[in-house]
Amino acid sequence: MDETMGRRARKKARTRQALADAALELFLERGYDAVGVREVAEAADVSVTTLFKHFPSKEALVFDLDEDLEAGMVAAVRDRAPDCSVLDALCAHLVRTRLCLHSGEPDVRAFYAMVEATPALREYQDRMWLRHETALAAVLAEAAGAPEGDLRSVALARFALEAPQLVRGAEDPEAAMREIFGLLERGWDGGGQAPPDRRA
Amino acid sequence: MDETMGRRARKKARTRQALADAALELFLERGYDAVGVREVAEAADVSVTTLFKHFPSKEALVFDLDEDLEAGMVAAVRDRAPDCSVLDALCAHLVRTRLCLHSGEPDVRAFYAMVEATPALREYQDRMWLRHETALAAVLAEAAGAPEGDLRSVALARFALEAPQLVRGAEDPEAAMREIFGLLERGWDGGGQAPPDRRA
DNA sequence: CCGTAAAAGTGCAACGGCTAAACTTTCTTA
DNA sequence: TAAGAAAGTTTAGCCGTTGCACTTTTACGG
Structure with a gap:
């Protein structure tokens, strides 16, 4: 103390x-x-x-950490290895912190089992992560050299944060995460402009 | 009756x-x-x-429609014009039903003004739309010739449904919607495989 | 060093959403 | 027409959450 x-x-x-x-x-x-x-x-x-x-x-009684998690995520993006793309770093970090719940001490496992088994807690947890959207968007924009609040970054942050929620329940969640991030990367990689508008 | x-x-x-x-x-x-x-x-x-x-x-007292909305969205995708891509159709439909709240009779406007002004209702509305995710994913998979429950379709459905929520508050929400859908289209358009995995 | 004010904590009472249980009324149908 | 399902009622209460008035503890400036 x-x-x-x-x-x-x-x-x-x-x-x-x-x-x-x-x-x-x-x-x-x-x-x-x-x-x-x-x-x-x-x-x-x-x-x-x-x-x-x-x-x-x-619900807040259960999740007493929160801020550390946000800091960790931002750090994972900002301090990534030089040969590692932003999305790869983010994907790996999310897999580590939100998908690999089966590892660790029994206490930790029991904890996550409870969260998983209680709808109210699952919802709260998902919302909790979404609250870090702006922080993540900021660091993404920074990494892309875009102005803060840039729509592309905000959207990317949101979608990335929702991915874990989406792949829960898949046979191979980790592979599923990589697939989603692959799709996002394809969309976000290129220049700033959308493909030819086919609406005249 | x-x-x-x-x-x-x-x-x-x-x-x-x-x-x-x-x-x-x-x-x-x-x-x-x-x-x-x-x-x-x-x-x-x-x-x-x-x-x-x-x-x-x-909250359910306020949104007494719900099922019609889902049906409308699915129809918008399935019965789109032949020269119109799936995402274009979906984007247009979402803009029409979730962004253009300033039009219509005064009653309708007052209604949406209330929803917009009440956090509990806004949240409920967003969640309500998310509940249509599986229906939308199904029709998207169908349109892409993919098996039902296909991860790409599920993810796309989720992201598309979240887009309106993301662009609310932008200067030009409609343009923002189109930008997001452009990004998604780039990612989802190509073959089934992700780009070369740059992790060894 | 002491007075004072902020901060932590208490107890109570209540509100508002929501539900269980036991019961009455109303319609359907075999 | 008897029986039963379904709609509705009454009562009473749980639960999370908050406001209010109040006491105790800690910190700090004159």
Whole structure:
């Protein structure tokens, strides 16, 4: 626990952690939907009001990371190997962080199993990633030398972020991801202009 | 009111209509968020329980069409002019049905203004369209001579359906739509294989 | 060093969407 | 016409979430 924080901030961090821990334990034990917010608060020995001062929603109790994930994705694109295209780097990173959930310690696996099994959490997770769309679009535009907010970059960011969601449930999700990224690359690679407009 | 339905079904349809009408009137008059479900039920002279037997959620009261929209989209692709590409047809149709909300009678305009002004409704609307993804993917696969459930078609359907959401707020949404569809077309036009894999 | 103000936390009460259960009424049909 | 399915009602409540009034703790400037 960081010493530079002052007692105040440390206490705050501790209650926040207590909440997240209690929530995770209860959720894994009995299922997300079967545990109420009141219960979580009680387990952390805190009032419900306090819980919502730390987390904006019940779902947020589960995904306490979020910002790190965005940073990681942006870094994966910006600090890619020199011989690696932007889309290849992005594809590899998404495969690593959103498709390979079967690896890692049992805790992690159990966690992702729960998320996968709870519709509310799956939705929340997908929306969470979509919230990083603008950040990704910015770094994509930067890499392409386009102005920030450029439509092509925004669209590409959106489509790339949606790809994992699309390939879930395929026989070989990783190959499917590469196929989608191949298609996107073909579209986005060339010059700035669309192909000849066949509408007169 | 269809004669072939029998008194029973007719009554059911009438209650449903009463609910939708009451809801729309109240929502337009005072705003979606300011009207509770209990109120709508009362205005239609029905219990809340009954309301939810007819509509799965409060948002569903507003979008009572849905299936027609899916049918229209599928038809737009399948019955396109012979000299018109699949993507052109789809793009035009989406522009017509999801971007040109400023036209039409004042009632319609007021309706869409309300939707646009209410975040909950905007979200619901977007999700609603996404639900037509499989139907659209099927017709796209058919048009491309690919097997149903083909990944390329599914991805294309998803991206096409998300495009309107992406271009909202652009200076010239219609041109933006065409640009996105141009990019997609470049990617999806060619043979079935991705470009040379630059990862060894 | 102390007073003060911000910040963390509490308790309560309520709102609004939504549902289960047990029950009544109304239509259909065998 | 008896039986049963389907529409509807009543009641009562859960759940996530929020506002409000209030107490305690921590930080900081005069």
